[in-house]
Amino acid sequence: MHEEDFRVYKSKDLLDPSHKNLITQAMEASASSYSPYSNYQVGAALMLGNGQVITGSNQENASYPAGLCAERVALFHTASVLPDEKIMALATVAKRRADTHFRPVSPCGICRQVIVEYELKQNSPIQVILQSPNGDWIVTDNAKMLLPFCFDKESL
Ligand code: THU
DSSP states (O other), rough: OOGEEEEESSGGGOHHHHHHHHHHHHHHHHGOOOOTTTOOEEEEEEEESSEEEEEEBOOSSGGGGGOOOHHHHHHHHHHOOOTTEEEEEEEEEETTTOOOSSOOOOHHHHHHHHHHHHHHHHOOEEEEEEEESEEEEEEESOOOGSSSTOOGGGOO
């Protein structure tokens, strides 16, 4: 990991307006989270090359492993309905159902693997917007930097 791979912002207001908008849309998307088991509401928002924003929220299941993270809901939906649109950036936010405030979150390892897959597929970077545990907002230059030495199709 190199420091030049990501930017740190002390406040959301310092972010690029399009990235700020993604965070807002991810927050709105978290309202549709179906999370009766974890009560943890996650929202994700993707910005596409055509400016369109696609959102997703986590969807849980009584058979726990059948559930899906917000990021993959948004990514798989996008890849299914708009397979030729490039994904420029992805933001993730989360809150506990009982809280009104959002808490820092970053995409889980499986979601990182999926973001990297689409980054390689489209051959252009996907910026990832997340909040570090100390509250700073992080904007990465690409998804790969979040998954060093990752598994990909070259390994097959
Ligand atoms: N979750 C996400 O939606 N995204 C992440 O990156 C981390 C975890 C969801 C999965 C599950 O519904 C809940 O949060 C608790 O793990």
